[in-house]
Amino acid sequence: MIVSAEDAVSVVKDGDTVLVGGFGMAGMPVDLIDALIEHGAGDLTIVSNNAGNGDTGLAALLAAGRVRKVVCSFPRQSDSWVFDGLYRAGRIELEVVPQGNLAERLRAAGAGIGAFFSPTGVGTPLAEGKESRVIDGREYLLEYPIRGDVALIRAHVADRMGNLVYRKTARNFGPVMATAAAVTIAQVSRIVEVGSLDPEVVVTPAIYVNRIVEVPR
Amino acid sequence: MSLSREQMAEIVARDIPDGAYVNLGIGQPTMVADFLRPDSGVVLHTENGMLGMGRPATGDEIDPDLTNAGKQPVTELPGASYFHHADSFAMMRGGHLDVCIMGAFQVSAGGDLANWSTGAPDAIPAVGGAMDLAIGAKQVFVMMSLFAKDGRPKLVPECTYPLTGRGCVSRVYTDVATFAVEPDGVRVVETFGISIDELITRVGMPLVPSSFD
Numbered sequence: 001m002i003v004s005a006e007d008a009v010s011v012v013k014d015g016d017t018v019l020v021g022g023f024g025m026a027g028m029p030v031d032l033i034d035a036l037i038e039h040g041a042g043d044l045t046i047v048s049n050n051a052g053n054g055d056t057g058l059a060a061l062l063a064a065g066r067v068r069k070v071v072c073s074f075p076r077q078s079d080s081w082v083f084d085g086l087y088r089a090g091r092i093e094l095e096v097v098p099q100g101n102l103a104e105r106l107r108a109a110g111a112g113i114g115a116f117f118s119p120t121g122v123g124t125p126l127a128e129g130k131e132s133r134v135i136d137g138r139e140y141l142l143e144y145p146i147r148g149d150v151a152l153i154r155a156h157v158a159d160r161m162g163n164l165v166y167r168k169t170a171r172n173f174g175p176v177m178a179t180a181a182a183v184t185i186a187q188v189s190r191i192v193e194v195g196s197l198d199p200e201v202v203v204t205p206a207i208y209v210n211r212i213v214e215v216p217r
Numbered sequence: 218m219s220l221s222r223e224q225m226a227e228i229v230a231r232d233i234p235d236g237a238y239v240n241l242g243i244g245q246p247t248m249v250a251d252f253l254r255p256d257s258g259v260v261l262h263t264e265n266g267m268l269g270m271g272r273p274a275t276g277d278e279i280d281p282d283l284t285n286a287g288k289q290p291v292t293e294l295p296g297a298s299y300f301h302h303a304d305s306f307a308m309m310r311g312g313h314l315d316v317c318i319m320g321a322f323q324v325s326a327g328g329d330l331a332n333w334s335t336g337a338p339d340a341i342p343a344v345g346g347a348m349d350l351a352i353g354a355k356q357v358f359v360m361m362s363l364f365a366k367d368g369r370p371k372l373v374p375e376c377t378y379p380l381t382g383r384g385c386v387s388r389v390y391t392d393v394a395t396f397a398v399e400p401d402g403v404r405v406v407e408t409f410g411i412s413i414d415e416l417i418t419r420v421g422m423p424l425v426p427s428s429f430d
Contacts, residue, residue: 023265023302024288026281049302076343077288087341096342099264100306100349107303119310120349123329123383156282168299169265170282175301203301 001162001212005035008185008211012041012150019106019146019177020048020058021153024077027170029154029187030057031215036152042066047106047146049099049173051075051083062086069093071146073102098126101143103176109145110179110208118143148181155204158188159195162209163202171203178208185211218410219392225360227252228407229390232358233316238262240309240350242319243287245360249318260296262314264346266305269297286346306346309353317354319347321361321386323376326422328386328398330357331378344381351382363391363420370420372396372403401425 009032012018018036022028037060044067051070052059059082061067075083075094086092097105098120108116117140121127131142153174156167164186166174178184186204191214220228222245230252233239240262241247250272253259261270263285270285271292279290300308308314323331330351333344351357361371372389388406389396394416395406404425408416417424 024284026265026284026288074343074345076341084341088339094342096344098344098348099302099346100310100353103302103306119352122352124348124380125334126344126348166299168280168283168293169263169267171299171301172266173302176303 001210002160002191003211003213005031005187005213005215006038008032008213009035009039009150009152011183012036012039012044014041015043016041016149017045017047017147019148019151019153019173019181020046021151021172021174021177023049023169023172024053025057027154027166027172027174028057029152029185032152032185032187032213033057033061037061037064037066040066043068045069045071047071047102047148049073049102050077051080051094053077053079055082059083062092067092069095071095071097071102073097073099096126102146103173105143105146106173106176106180108143109147110176113145115142115144117141146180148177149183151177151181151184152187153177153184154187156188157190157192157197158186158209158212159192159197159206161194162186162206162212163197164188164204164209165197165201166203175204178204183210184208185213187213187215189217190214220409222248225390225392228395229318229358229360232388233257233259235259237315238268238313240264240314240317240354242317242347242350244320246318246320247285247287249360262305262308263291264305264309264350266300266302267293267297269294271297306349306353309349312353312355314354316356316358317350318358318360319350321359321371322378323371323373324359324361324386324389324398325376326372326374326398326403328384329376330359330381330386331376333381334379336379347381351385356387357382357385358388358390359386360390363393372420372422374422396424399425
């Protein structure tokens with residue numbers, strides 16, 4: 001359960017779909033991504049809200065040429081020059097998903113939902129090719145789950161079983177991604193003994209967490 | 218005189234009901250927070266997982282784990298709560314959020330919103346939470362200049378830019394007039410430094426004058 005970042009990401013294989021937590025840099029598991037770059041797996045599909053900021057973290061993984069496709073809601077930011085360059089050079093695929101649909105498609109994967117109807121995107125270019133249905137007079141689009149082979153998330157504190165608590169808005173995609181991957185790896189600032197987290201405040205129960213990596217901040 | 222951005226923000230703030238749960242979009246809508254009365258009871262939602270967002274953080278208050286949707290450091294107010302992304306967007310889609318305020322490239326007479334893409338072939342598509350907010354919030358207020366830099370109106374019979382949401386906008390706050398999108402047409406609520414006749418001429422589509430005009 002408690003491993004080094006290097007050991008934790010050794011499970012990632014070429015061609016895997018990797019869910020990466022974080023909203024901008026808040027909740028971004030930077031040390032796990034650095035370990036993934038070292039590990040060397042390539043041809044990856046990355047699912048994350050953004051497509052990398054600056055030159056570190058996800059941007060560094062992209063720059064290393066390890067990513068075939070990005071699934072995200074907002075790739076275009078003032079400091080997303082790495083993605084911009086790859087995209088304009090035709091060296092990376094992009095699937096843009098509205099942020100709420102991205103979260104709900106991950107949630108559906110973790111909850112065993114086969115597909116669901118969402119009102120988001122009706123009448124927009126993102127509805128093209130999607131099955132639609134009118135329910136109680138309102139139009140919806142059929143959306144499918146997004147499953148990960150591996151999820152890389154950052155939480156605040158874990159106990160030795162893998163129960164997780166988060167900190168402020170760094171929580172963001174962590175709890176849903178933890179449920180949506182075959183293997184979930186959590187980078188945390190601190191690991192505490194079993195029994196020292198109040199069960200009432202645990203956000204991600206240990207059942208969803210396979211490996212924890214302590215990186216003091 | 219047409220309105221400054223601050224004056225527009227003040228007018229939008231005035232129209233937000235006391236106690237409302239409100240999402241302020243990135244950019245100009247963020248300024249609305251400066252004009253909310255402290256005793257209004259308005260609670261700000263940020264889609265990255267927080268209710269009860271406070272003012273921007275400065276100095277020692279800056280915490281990389283506490284940001285708004287624009288990824289700027291912010292503060293938390295008493296009564297704040299944090300939640301994950303699926304819950305945050307369920308709040309919108311589920312009809313729990315009272316008002317969302319966004320910028321726009323175009324708004325149509327039927328309340329269609331276009332604010333995520335100009336459709337330019339070389340643009341990198343990026344939508345963020347705009348489509349979810351557009352169809353989720355009970356009311357969508359738009360803040361924008363009424364005319365683009367080339368003078369063309371941004372309030373149009375039909376949007377030519379790709380849509381963000383269909384029939385979702387209820388009010389449009391601009392530098393020269395405030396509009397309400399209603400079933401029988403677009404009503405002019407208030408004008409600023411422009412006559413109703415000139416407004417109708419420059420917008421180039423039918424507008425319903427306010428009853429008190």
